[in-house]
């Protein structure tokens with residue numbers, strides 16, 4: 001039986017207290033299902049939503065979370081599976097405009113919810129449901145061929161650690177950029193080829209780092225860049241080190257960021273800058289197939305849902321390796 005009350009983390013105002021408390025179990029709308037969330041990844045987007053970083057209004061009070069994995073316990077607009085639902089002006093966003101997966105029972109649109117094969121490890125699969133789909137779609141958006149170089153900026157974070165593995169599974173050569181030896185170790189464990197530690201270069205002068213990135217990629221720079229860092233400077237730098245006719249894909253969403261690309265170089269190199277936002281149901285199904293086939297593994301650390309504020313604090317400090325996943329029973 002579905003209970004009337006459950007434990008969840010809710011906040012009333014942006015940046016306000018993250019209260020772990022008893023809240024009602026939601027009732028699914030006619031086209032929704034009710035899911036007993038077992039595990040949920042913690043994405044940097046959840047931190048942005050809590051802080052109110054973006055010019056997109058969030059529901060308040062809000063239960064965040066959008067990497068929930070669980071079991072359907074109740075059933076309550078069909079779109080095309082190949083559609084651009086995520087780009088819809090009226091998109092209903094889990095953990096943003098719709099109470100999300102940082103609670104024990106969450107409603108979801110029955111058509112949009114990703115179907116997981118029986119026996120799937122729900123803790124490990126949860127990051128695939130946003131981070132995995134997003135980087136898989138971003139790599140498709142970069143439109144690269146096997147053997148070419150892709151740079152992953154923010155390579156050892158939640159999105160980055162999965163991007164490295166999807167890129168390798170697609171036959172690409174991977175250069176990763178992130179900061180610190182622990183991130184370098186994780187990048188290498190994920191199968192990455194060349195690591196650039198941005199913390200080893202002067203903060204105010206990226207020229208040496210850009211030269212080293214080019215030198216490591218046949219002297220010409222990577223054919224494509226997936227920007228998953230939360231750094232405005234790193235995003236603009238990627239327009240400098242990408243090779244001629246290369247593609248810069250924007251994924252990370254630092255608050256108020258602007259991507260600067262010098263017009264002369266942009267034209268002469270005939271660069272393309274493309275945005276990429278999550279993925280559709282076909283992308284989700286394919287991203288899950290890479291996971292089920294064992295081509296992509298989730299580098300996760302599981303903690304209790306009640307510890308969400310501590311996870312946000314580590315995330316803010318850039319101290320997370322891979323992905324934290326919260327267990328909704330604790």
Ligand code: 8ID
Nearest residue numbers: 044045154156157158159178229231234251252253277278
């Ligand atoms: O659909 C989308 N476009 C989408 C989907 C999901 C998430 C976009 N996002 C956005 C999030 O809102 C966030 O802005 O992608 C960004 C990354 O999310 P995440 O992977 O969940 O964040 P993280 O785990 O904190 O990883 C960020 C990494 O960037 C590194 C950090 O060290 C960390 O490993 N990083 C930073 I901050 N500055 C860097 C720099 N200058 C850097 N790496 C390289 N160079």
Ligand code: ZN
Nearest residue numbers: 043045130131
């Ligand atoms: Zn996310």
